Amino acid sequence: MAEERVPMTREGYEKLKADLDRMQYVEMIEVTKRIASARELGDLGENAEYHAAREDQGMLQARIDSLNGKLARAYIVDRSSLPDDTVVFGARVRIKNLASGDEEVYELVGPGQEDYDNNKILTTSPRGQGLLGKKLGEMAEVTIPRGTFRYKILEITFPQ
Numbered sequence: 001m002a003e004e005r006v007p008m009t010r011e012g013y014e015k016l017k018a019d020l021d022r023m024q025y026v027e028m029i030e031v032t033k034r035i036a037s038a039r040e041l042g043d044l045g046e047n048a049e050y051h052a053a054r055e056d057q058g059m060l061q062a063r064i065d066s067l068n069g070k071l072a073r074a075y076i077v078d079r080s081s082l083p084d085d086t087v088v089f090g091a092r093v094r095i096k097n098l099a100s101g102d103e104e105v106y107e108l109v110g111p112g113q114e115d116y117d118n119n120k121i122l123t124t125s126p127r128g129q130g131l132l133g134k135k136l137g138e139m140a141e142v143t144i145p146r147g148t149f150r151y152k153i154l155e156i157t158f159p160q
Contacts, residue, residue, distance in 0.1 A: 006073045007089045008110035016112040031057045094155040
């Protein structure tokens with residue numbers, strides 16, 4: 001089965017690429033130096049600094065591998081080619097919770113641009129998936145860990 005492609009803006013791609021470069025060329029070098037310093041302390045069997053540094057190296061390598069995978073599957077989305085009457089990647093959507101009457105605004109973004117404090121959510125998130133493809137005035141049913149919510153699409157815009 002082919003891996004799923006990951007939509008990104010140019011800015012999101014560049015941010016993830018910068019994160020990857022920092023991890024590979026700054027953080028990994030620092031961890032490697034820590035391992036070398038700890039190794040000089042002698043007996044590796046009971047050397048807590050050495051084992052902690054090796055564990056940090058493994059976790060950092062896993063993050064690097066994950067980011068490499070995302071970037072390898074990435075494709076840059078040109079917002080000007082997207083429909084403007086449908087909730088798609090890059091859209092800012094104003095919705096109304098049909099149970100509470102509350103209105104919420106979300107912007108659907110790709111990896112590297114999510115910012116939950118500012119309602120920038122991943123297109124792959126449960127809420128993002130529930131809203132994708134909906135048109136103005138349509139209902140969206142979204143299942144998240146807290147339950148199932150029904151929303152009405154009130155407005156679709158595209159931030160610059």
